[in-house]
Ligand code: TXA
């Protein structure tokens with residue numbers, strides 16, 4: 001691991017104007033650039049360049065059938081790649097730019113690489129609300145395919161150093177924009193029909209979407225999406241240590257992932273996601289906390305119960321995947 005780490009450290013750069021300009025050149029030349037979004041760091045490539053997109057799958061060790069999110073500046077840009085439904089227009093109007101991803105039918109005329117969609121007829125598009133991501137989109141004038149910048153199945157990165165620890169010279173550059181604000185990935189909605197269907201809970205809560213649109217968000221279609229979005233269902237976000245949910249006590253050898261003002265008593269390592277019991281703070285801390293407790297060398301991580309409402313839905317979704325059996329072939 002010594003060599004790749006060194007190469008990655010060299011590739012990590014503060015996201016100055018000059019660094020963003022050279023990152024854009026790398027992207028236009030078909031190379032990979034990791035960059036911050038308001039959710040997590042993404043591993044970006046020109047979505048119209050199949051060779052570049054292929055490098056994303058290779059670097060992440062991601063199965064080719066697991067499609068990527070395409071980042072765009074705005075709905076007008078997305079219009080060249082996907083067919084907006086009336087529902088999608090309303091959702092984009094209410095939440096873009098921001099951490100909401102829309103799955104829509106791909107246009108026949110779309111110049112996107114087929115690798116991006118993993119052979120599906122749909123594309124997941126999102127307009128990020130982060131100045132560095134937006135500057136890259138402007139400077140390249142290209143749609144950017146960018147999954148979370150972690151090895152497939154591992155914990156998503158919320159800091160540039162997380163990316164540097166996992167990727168070596170596969171990436172031309174890692175733009176450092178500090179810790180990400182939300183700390184959880186975007187919410188993914190299938191917006192092809194009349195009512196939105198939740199494919200992945202995320203930084204925008206279901207309650208917020210329902211309040212903004214006055215429509216009910218359907219759940220439960222995730223099963224139907226299983227073949228097309230496998231990364232969402234298997235073991236994912238996995239630290240090396242085991243993960244035990246709904247912990248009421250800390251066992252010997254365990255680290256504690258705590259939540260709220262009354263953490264369980266323990267002599268071992270502790271990370272409290274939010275002593276105040278604030279779910280937004282907990283979401284922002286979650287992935288860094290899992291990494292830190294994993295690095296403590298604990299055999300397992302005991303996780304205190306976290307309320308299920310609001311952002312708690314996405315937090316619990318990530319924790320359940322982190323705790324899922326790591327079956328062979330899991331992405
Ligand atoms: O916040 C985010 O969404 C971050 C940042 C970097 O934008 N990106 C991200 O990408 O989380 P990724 O690749 O880690 O997760 C994208 C998920 C995958 O589980 C994939 O299966 C699903 O989106 N997906 C992509 N295209 C899809 C499609 N056409 N239909 C259904 N699911 C799709």
Ligand code: MG
Nearest residue numbers: 147148149156
């Ligand atoms: Mg991911």
